[in-house]
Amino acid sequence: MKNKRHLAPVAGALLLVAGTAASVSLLAGSSATAAGSPSSAFGLELSIAGNAVIEPLPTVTSTDGAPKSDSLVGLPKNPVASGGIINASAQNGAATASVTDLAVGDGLLAIPQLDALTQPLGKACDDLTAALGQLTQPLDTTVLAPLLTNLQGVLDQIGTATKGTPLNLGALGALDISKLTKLELNGLCDVLRGKLRIVGAGAVEAKCTGNSGTTTIADLAALGLPVTIDTKQANQAIKIPDVAGVPPIIELVVNRQTANADGTFTVDALYLNVLDQIKLTVASATCGNVTSDRVPAPDDAPAPKPVKDHVPVTG
Known part of the structure; x- marks a missing residue:
């Protein structure tokens, strides 16, 4: 199901206009709960100096296992990151997230x-x-x-x-x-000097199915240098400079995979740490499963079955 954010206020208004009878019919019926851990995904999360600058967005969670998706064009205004189209989708046992035209660090010192x-x-x-x-x-x-x-x-x-x-x-x-x-x-x-981004990529995507995942990154570059890395291998790390005892300017982790304590499995396509101040997660997909233990409510009634018979007509 595609998430359409602008429909929520309209739906609320319709519910109020419909009156008491409609409200009762919507709120009554079956009771159901979901067991397990849902799948979820988000496009991008950014913090600077330990402060959240961009909360995970767009973010979706499939609490009932049904397909959910959301997308954005561009990022909220912030000092260091920009992106093109950001997508997130999730359903039972599967999730996907992607970001295009990622740029980090344009105008880093423009303060x-x-x-x-x-x-x-x-x-x-x-x-x-x-x-x-x-x-x-x-x-x-x-x-x-x-x-x-x-x-x-x-x-x-x-x-x-x-x-x-x-x-x-x-x-x-x-x-x-x-x-x-x-x-x-x-x-x-x-x-x-503001002439180059710290890190850039044409496209970043994470996918998971069950307890396995994949990462795809196109045209990844750091400090203007192409980054060649095997995205098929999990948890690949790059430091610039990569010298023992020297704090890196940039630390990249590609295809970061995590088996979570609740049984879910997460793939972060790209994690970036700049000067231990700028921390960015790009394209995160988490796979889980939920099951419904739907129990009929007391006022549930079976659907009527038509009965064929001849009814005498008088008059």
Whole structure:
């Protein structure tokens, strides 16, 4: 059943207009309860600094096992994420969720506290990018040391300026940028200057049936770099940078699968953690089963059966 949100007020009005007799006929009848755990799905959930920015949406739950679905075009206004079409559907033993045109981190630093740092950040990134373009080796810290120090100083200032704000970027100051590869450094600078999204994907989809699930992701990229990952394998994780003892800028988990305590099974197509501040779950499907133990209510009456007979006619 397609969820049509605008019908609820109309249905309520119809119930009131119909009068007492109609209300009784709707509320009486069979009593039924559902046993088990229902299937459910949602398109996207976002939190920043531990605060919910986008509650799971659109979200559907099939409490009686019947098909339920919902969809949205675009996301509510927020500082970091955008999407195209977001779908969610669920029924007994199956669920699906999908998001198209996912973009995370466009204009990450477009907040008033950082206006004064925009110019020095751009200058530091331009100098670093020019130097990186002349290198044939991965990184020459001897040549780049002064430039890296300069950029690190700006990142420290960004971390300090965002303390106490909804988006605390203090982790940028803790990042050892000398551990980034040449391409990762270029990507980070483009993200900070608002020229590149942190993570993007053309399409993200999660499906589950029973206690198994699949994930499909098209054109996944992080810091402008294509991410090649086997989505057929469960719980695949990527960190950038992936260096022991260095806090990552980005942590991705693809095809995250969880067997839940209530017997349901969940597939999250994509989980994203940025600087331990931005946490995003994209396309989540949970499979469960419910059974109805419908018991006839006392006022239930059997349907009348027609009886064929000849009735004498007089007059």
